[in-house]
Amino acid sequence: MSTVALFARLKLRLLAGNLRGDLQRKLGFLLTTVVALGTAVLGFLLMSLLRLAPRELAVELVIVAFTLFLIGWMIVPLLAFGLDDTLDPAKLALFPLPARSLAIGMFTASVTGVWPLTMLVVTSGALIALPTGIGGLLLGVPAVLLQFALCVVTSRLITTGLSSALRTRRGRDVLAVAALFVVLVAQLPNLLLNRGFGDPEALLAGLAGVLRWTPPGMAAHAIADGGLTGLGELALLALLTAAIGWLWIKALSRALVTPDVSTQAASVRKDSGWIDRVLPDGPLAAVVGKELKYIRREPRFRVGWFSAIVVTLILSFSLGRTAGEGGPGGPALPIVITAFGALMIALQSGNTFGFDGRSLWMNAVTFGSERDLGTDLAGRHLANALIATPLLAVIAVATGLFTGHPGSILPAMLAGWGALGIGLGVGSMTSVVLPYGVPERMNAFSSAAPGQGGQAFASSMGAMAGIALLSLPFLVPLAFGLLWVSVAAPFYGLLVEVLGRRLAARIGFARLPELMAAVGKAS
Amino acid sequence: MTDAVRTHGLFKRYGQQIAVAGVDLVVPAGSFAGLVGPNGAGKTTTLSMITGLLRPDGGTAEIDGFHVWRDPVEVKARIGVLPEGLRLFERLSGRELLTYSGRLRGLPKAEVERRAEELLTVMDLTGAADKLVVDYSTGMRKKIGLASALLHNPSVLFLDEPFEGVDPVSANTLTEVLRGFTASGSTVIFSSHVMDLVERLCDWVSVMNQGHIVAQGPLEQVRGGRRLNEAFLELVGGTGHARGGGLSWLGAGARQPAPAPAPVDEPRQDAQ
Structure with missing residues (x-):
């Protein structure tokens, strides 16, 4: 518990330290906070308004949304690696922290912040949208928390696993350009819809039918189901989250003792002049x-x-x-x-x-x-x-x-x-x-x-x-x-x-x- | 003898904190001058203001008699700078970096290339000349930075911690180049907190502490018969707390011994 408090404070300090004595930065931070809060409120409203939609459609949409959240968490921190000093395990390598407290600490640091909070608020909108009875609501709270934890842990696993690659110049260069493909892929559904491949509702149903079996899909389905099936799905989800967490701890302890690998530099071409x-x-x-x-x-x-x-x-x-x-x-x-x-x-x-x-x-x-x-x-x-x-x-x-x-x-x-x-x-x-x-x-x-x-x-x-x-x-x-x-x-x-x-x-x-x-x- | 650098009441504050509190720095032309002081004394801030990279909140600075902020054309043609932290144009190769910075100053390309080649040879960077600066080590960066600061043959050279993180071989190269440079009548001003180095290289020393110049003059005068290190510690008052009474917990006497390991039957066999 003290680790949690310590790292949460560290993260808040870092955030505050970034803002000190600079009006422009303060304004920028204010803007970010306002945007994040707006996103949180709007996202929560949109999510909860799904209750008014036909039930089938609502479930499908939440399944797709949860999956997108997970994908977002996997990709965005990777692109933003380095924006957050608490996230680079190498900075903590010299402290006598067992991997477990380090993991708890880094988990805390990654959930402390405006955007993770926004995420949690938006995700919990599903609690209004989906449950049909008390069972759904009871399962919904752990489902939302698990979904959130899954997002965080998965994103941490990916950044930690890649951190040594990300610290070399060549690795960063490659990733920066690779990020473009993410943008392209994100545009795909839009393009597909625009060019009229089938009607959007059938497409959505097909997509949700597949995604329903992914971990985030199960979380969404569990809330909608609210029965024994839901319970089973949640247990599976919890197991998976724990497993990813374990992998992450392993990756962390490895990252701490793996040195920076610098690439042997190649010569540049002479320019033609x-x-x-x-x-x-x-x-x-x-x-x-x-x-x-x-x-x-x-x-x-x-x-x-x-x-x-x-x-x-x-x-x-x-x-x-x-x-x-x-x-x-x-x-x-x-x-x-x-x-x-x-x-x-x-x-x-x-x-x-x-x-x-x-x-x-x-x-x-x-x-x-x-x-x-x-x-x-x-x-x-x-x-x-x-x-x-x-x-x-x-x-x-x-x-x-x-x-x-x-x-x-x-x-x-x-x-x-x-x-x-x-x-x-x-x-x-x-x-x-x-x-x-x-x-x-x-x-x-x-x-x-x-x-x-x-x-x-x-x-x-x-x-x-x-x-x-x-x-x-x-x-x-x-x-x-x-x-x-x-x-x-x-x-x-x-x-x-x-x-x-x-x-x-x-x-x-x-x-x-x-x-x-x-x-x-x-x- | 004229002064290469002369500042009057140079002043800079960041928010509440006063970084430089009215500095009157004087460096005679042709001298090899050291600017020494503890961390946070304001050395880097002072040098940045003299080289026109940071706007002072008050005071004036002159280089070869030209006002830094009123005659930037004259001043910038006369100075070479190697700042601390040393960000260079990382995606150029060492050779391209030299060529670029020389041509940016309006030197003809052929001349720049000739000088760059010589500098690369002297700095022992020929092997790495076509590699990107982003992949250089600290010592190589300092050397290529110095080369680029020397390329246009400045009359006053400002170096902020030029020897920090540099291996002895590179450091030797740097000092050789700088010695030859001052021997010809040009001026070098460098900041450092390595007193031995300053003592060995410099003939003029300015000591800064807490934003002020606390002593300034020829090396012999400043150290007054002692080692420079002693004179320095006395000037900045650094002898006070070291063995006063704090830190009683520090040292082998205060450490708890580790619990004794469980007895082992066989004595351990060391590898042969």
Whole structure:
């Protein structure tokens, strides 16, 4: 019991320590808490409202939801590994803790927090949704707790089992990119439904029929059943949870004595130097070269680019289908999709210094004037555009052919380039006005350092709003069919980029130390 | 002789805590200067403010007579910096890192490559030159960081704990390079808490404690005939509590012996 209290306090201390003396972090934490509370209330309501749905449907939905929760717990902490200092067993290796108290402690630490609490609240919504009698209610309480424990223990087992792999650079690099597939898989049901594979209710029934035999499915079924079958299922679930817990303790004791394995580094390829043949020798060429190398080598960049493309593809699939059935869109559709792709690509530059993190000083010690910072931004934009311009052209051609509006290809391309310019210009502004640290650890999707989430949110919202607003002058005429306007779009985009970059250089140079402090938060 | 570095009333606070409380640091040009002080004395904060990486809350700093915050162009061309903690551009190889930082300062590519090659040879990093910095060891990082700080031939070099975590061989390389650098009339300022090292290398010492400079001058003057370590402990008052009366539980006398093992019939056979 004292271990529980100790670790709960440790976790709370760590949370509080992260917030000390920094208003922005406090606001960010407040935002997170509000969002989590909102999620908890909303989730609980939705879950309990299932009571009003037809019983069959309610059971099926809860089964699917419980399974999704478990999968979420398995995947999300893996992506967020490193956000929580209590979770890395290596940090506790030197304390004389028996594996059992360590396990209890780490379990406590992982359930202490806003999100686990949210999870518990949402899960307990099933207590209202499903039971038909007192038996269901009686079985429901342990079922919910077991489901929660199962989620936590499984997620711990996975992170602990992989922790030695996660501590090597190569392992983290691989996992960061692998995370993309999670996003793709998460989109699958949506795509399947959108493309009309059977009716959703039959699909749900089929899915629930299978998932009903998974551990979370049994938990849900036990609540609905409320009889002897339910009891048996719960016993099975408890056994399974205990077994996973045991495995976890084993993995923990092993992780504590397994040293960090560092991978033997390989040499990098010599770069071909084509940038230097195209650009005049000087800082600009150096920045472009460095940025292109980073896009190739840094997992966070790779993930950023891949997800920009993937999101665009998903959007064009779902929009393209509705257009095919004579829905909205028409000739404007390729334009919208290409502009959206440009937006997604440009958003990566919305916190361009965040990726430099604490190495930003290497640039800062050379920036003697606004012009130097401006050159740096220009180099980054140029590197981005070198990839984005042909990419947007491909997207424009593909969507134009795919939706059957080849006439829109050229305007779409031009509009995409225009939107890219606007995005880069606005992005350089948000980079200097609302900078935040991007954790280097491995997680490509938690985009901000702990406590800076709010700032990251404000930054990307600001960037999106800015880009959308500034794109209206040419997107609106295009939507009404005035395709000739697109000729002006790239020039307009370039203008916005130049102005944004100049202004950002002026603001950014004046607050260079603050900029470094903000992006240096993530370790 | 002019001063390479001169600060006046440099001041920085974090919330309630005053990190640097009005520092007047002076370092004559051409000297090999050590900035020493216990942990938390404000050495890193001071160096960050002088190199323009951290905005001071008050006071001024001048390098070669140029105001750090008013003449950044002049100042930044003159200084080389190796900060503590040492984050570099990790996804570049050592060679690429040097090339990048040299060209960012506007040096022509051919010249940068020539200098980088020489620096890599001197630092004994040729074998690792094409590996990513993220895979470097601490000593290699310090060496590549120093190389990148030297590449543009600064007149004043700031090093924050350059020898921490560096093996003796690398440390020797570093000191050789730095000695040659100051012999030519350039200035090196480094922070450290290894007194022997400071005593061996430096001809100018500034002692910091709790955000203040408590002693400053030529090495001989500061240590006043004693070992630097003794002079330092006296200056920062570090001799007080060590054997005062606390920690009575610490040491072999106070430890409970482990319970005796159960008697074993046969004496254990040691491996031959």
